[in-house]
Amino acid sequence: MILLDGKKTANDIKEEIAIEVVNLLSDGGKKPHLAAILVGNDGASETYVNAKVKACEKVGFDSTLVRFNIDVSEDKLLAEIEKINRNSSIDGLIVQLPLPKHINEMKVTEAILPEKDVDGFHPANIGRMALNLPTYLPATPAGILELLQRYEVETLGKHCVVIGRSHIVGSPMSILMARNNYPGNCTVTLTHSRTKNLNEITKTADILIVALGKAEFVTTDMVKQGVTIIDVGITRVKSDKTKSGWKLLGDVDFEDVKNKCSYITPVPGGVGPMTIAILLKNTLLSAKRVIY
């Protein structure tokens, strides 16, 4: 079993980005600048956004964090997005999801200028992704591709099973793994909560990408010998063994399945850090005007 070390790989990518920033500045350019909007004070979202801001500092980007109370109106949020859209010193804008129920998430996503949509969630960018046009790829699926590529995991002709059809992970992942690219060229099965005989399908997976948000859902009886497993789950559970009082569990029962795997991502230290590395990469692409 080979561990797909997302923490190390993300650090490698961050070092590469930091070098590019130095080069940009010495060529007379400006620092890439990411703006993040956080609504409310959900513990997990707060952790993720703080990690994104810290990662910006690490690679030499500017960052702006805009915070709103949980009861902020949709209009006020949209007005802030408009302001950032018009601010030419900001290259990338993300609005941390999920948003409170009174705010229409798709309306917010569509309000972000596609040129600044470094999360790759805007319908225009999802369309470009599906058509294999240059775009910002959604950070988590793109992080998974990068991990497969850097560990030279064979994908051509393989059966890739994705569990979960979210707009952020499962759905774009299924499109990307089927593209005529490396990593890609898989035969893809996208499974979800209404799928029948899930175990029969997962047992035929060469590559299993799990993003349904149920802690330790995938067990050894669901996978075949030699499978590659990508675990996107991060469920926070209370723990008296950690300093923070929390621990993170993946969607895969790691100890149960690990001996059957060719490759597997750990949680934490797998997909999570890769998501942040790709967000930085997308922001750099925006600053360099590579996509648009």
Ligand code: GUN
């Ligand atoms: N919530 C969970 N994942 C993400 C992400 O990649 N970007 C944003 N903006 N919100 C998220």
